[in-house]
Amino acid sequence: MTRVIHTGDTHIGYSQYHSPVRRQDFLDAFEAVVDDAVDGGVDAVVHAGDLFHDRRPDLQDLMGTISVLRRLDDAGIPFLAVVGNHESTRGGQWLDLFERLGLATRLGDEPVVVGDTAFYGLDHVPVSRRDDLDYAFADHDADYAALVAHGLFEPFGYADWDTETVLTESDVAFDAMLLGDNHTPDTAEVADTWVTYPGSTERASASEREGRGYNLVVFDADTAGGDDRVEIRRRALDTRPFVFVSVELREGEGESRVRERVREFDLAEAVVHVEITGEGDPVTPAAVEEFATDEGALIARVVDRREVDADGEVDVSFADPEDAVRDRLDEMALSTAARDVERTVREDTVSDANVRETVKRRVEERVDGDGDLDAFDAVEAGGDGAESDADGDEWDGGGAEPNGDASEPTEPNTEPEAAEPEDSDPASTDGQVSMEDYL
Template sequence: MTRVIHTGDTHVGYSQYHSPVRRQDFLDAFEAVVDDAVDDGVDAVVHAGDLFHDRRPELPDLMGTISVLRRLDDAGIPFLAVVGNHESTRGGQWLDLFERLGLATRLGDEPVVVGDTAFYGLDHVPVSRRDDLDYAFADHDADYAALVAHGLFEPFGYADWDTETVLTESDVDFDAMLLGDNHTPDTAEVADTWVTYPGSTERASASEREGRGYNLVVFDADAAGGDDRVEIRRRALDTRPFVFVSVELREGEGESRVRERVREHDLAEAVVHVEVTGEGEPVTPAAVEEFASDEGALIARVTDRREVDADGEVDVSFADPEDAVRDRLDEMALSTAARDVERAVREDGVPDANVRETVKRRIEERLDEDGDLGAFEAVGTDVEVVDGGDERDDLDEPDGDGGESRGRDEPDDDESKTEESNAEESSDEADSAEPDDTDPASTDGQVSMEDYL
């Protein structure tokens, strides 16, 4: 029998809402998983990617992670992991550093046997490169086998990776796939194999309303679940509370009613999201946010979903509002990559919380396809744009994806419509487009991996 904790999407270093307190929360959640592992004496902790939120974690995040991993090492519990899309770099990975320090094992196509189970790894692979994968894994002589992978696999939300293809083309018969990337916990059976996501360990988006946690996975011939070989149990984590307040204002009601509804909740040290709808009076979001903070909230955000009249006249065709957008795009010298970003922001099929991750993936795909960065060069304003931004040429359309219910990313605040999220998206795009820095001074105070390896 082998008992492991399956976790992932810890996103250490994420300064959600630009809050240092929230940044610490993500490290604390990872530490809580390790505390449970040590207290319960599991055989291993299996991490399915996105240990860090960014490919350039800052020194406090690195030192905090090393401290947590040392606790596992002191307890004799191996840390097995793969690389996720958020932390992936073009050179060595941070996971390689931890492996060199003796604190982690990076999983790959060779089996790592713990107890009577062989573990394999599959790092995040961009959609454009997956056709080249052969899923060739070395043989093992253990009783069970598990594949740890990072990506959006079927049959779960926003999937862009065919799980059955992975299983049928693999050289190894897997009893389970332990996944990361989708922040919504879920389990399914595909081709007689249990496939499961543990979800993120902290709420990386306001769309992640359910409690956070991880999986306890048992490989045992007498296991209680499924095919009597694999048992998957979900365990909860005690994380910072999120409070969601929905207020529908009737005619004549206004800010006082919003405050009244907010006051009905325990806001102590919570992240509070207030959504206003209805036919009532105008509400000043900043005033409500200040009120919630005075009531004890750590962070407050107010979204007024009601339509308001614009001060100026806007020339928009209501028969087809997209005409106005297309006309404006025709006037701009946007690069092909910029048009990818524009489409991702406006696509109906991409939830607000997943815009950032979708943008990031499409930029990465453009980098893969256009090594000369030609897709990032401005084009002439005479390029005709049709059907939501497609240029009239033979450029391949990047594979669309919805990102993760994160979060993915997602990590990724549902504030993607705000100035804060737009700034973060721009930063991610820049990181994806530029080559890895070799000069430590060029990282603007951030630590590069080369300083350590």
């Protein structure tokens, strides 16, 4: 029998709503998973990608992650992982650094056996490169086998990866696919194989309303019962509370009614989302947000969805103006390459002096390096051109957009390409570090 915790999409370093408290929440959630692993004496922690939110995490996020991983190492629990699209770099991966430190094992096409289960890995691969994959994995002699992968797989929402193709073309008969990328937890059976997402460990978006958690996966025919060889159980995490307040204003009702409705909830240290609809009087979002924070909320965000002057629906977040920019971009038929350029211009991690050179380099990488000319084709508004927002992240303009890093990740199980050139001015990284500093 082999018992593992299956987690992923921890997005350490994400300053959601530009809040340092929320940034710490993401690291705390990962630490809570490790606490459960140590307390429960599991055989391994399996991470399905996007350990970090950004391919250039700040030093404080790296140090915090290393500290948590050392707890696992001290307990003799291996950390097995793959690389997600958010953290992927064109050179060595942060996961490689942790492996050199003896704190992690990067899964690939060779089996890593824990207990009586062989684990394999498949890093995130862009859609344009998947036709070249042969899903060739080395043999194993363990009782069970699991593939850990990062991507949007069928039959789950926003899928762009054929799960049955992976399973039927693979050289190994997998008992389970342990996935990451989709922040919604779910489990299904495909080609007699259990396929599951644990969801994100913290809410990276207001759309992630249900509680956060991870999977406890047991490989044991006797435990699973019946014809099954795998048992998957959901475990909850105690994370930052989100409070959702819906207010439908009738004619003559206004801000006082909104405040009255907000008072009905426990706002203590919560992230509060207020949605206003109806036919009532105008409401000043900033005033409601200030009222909610005075009532104890950590962060308050107000969206007024009512029509104003026949100009259509209004959906503006005064707490996070980046949301309004992202919504406008979703309405435009921008190509993947165009979104890449737009991201680069607004990235917190690229100094103004380096924007022109960074944009030039990234376009050249697509044309000369990958030959990915499809990335320059316009896409349907709200479609896949943003490399998919299926994981529900609220991209804050810094670093990588959800499901779409500015540079596409390295092919899995291949030698990494040359590392990205660093900015000539060390201060331009704004406290962030690159793989070249370590590898």
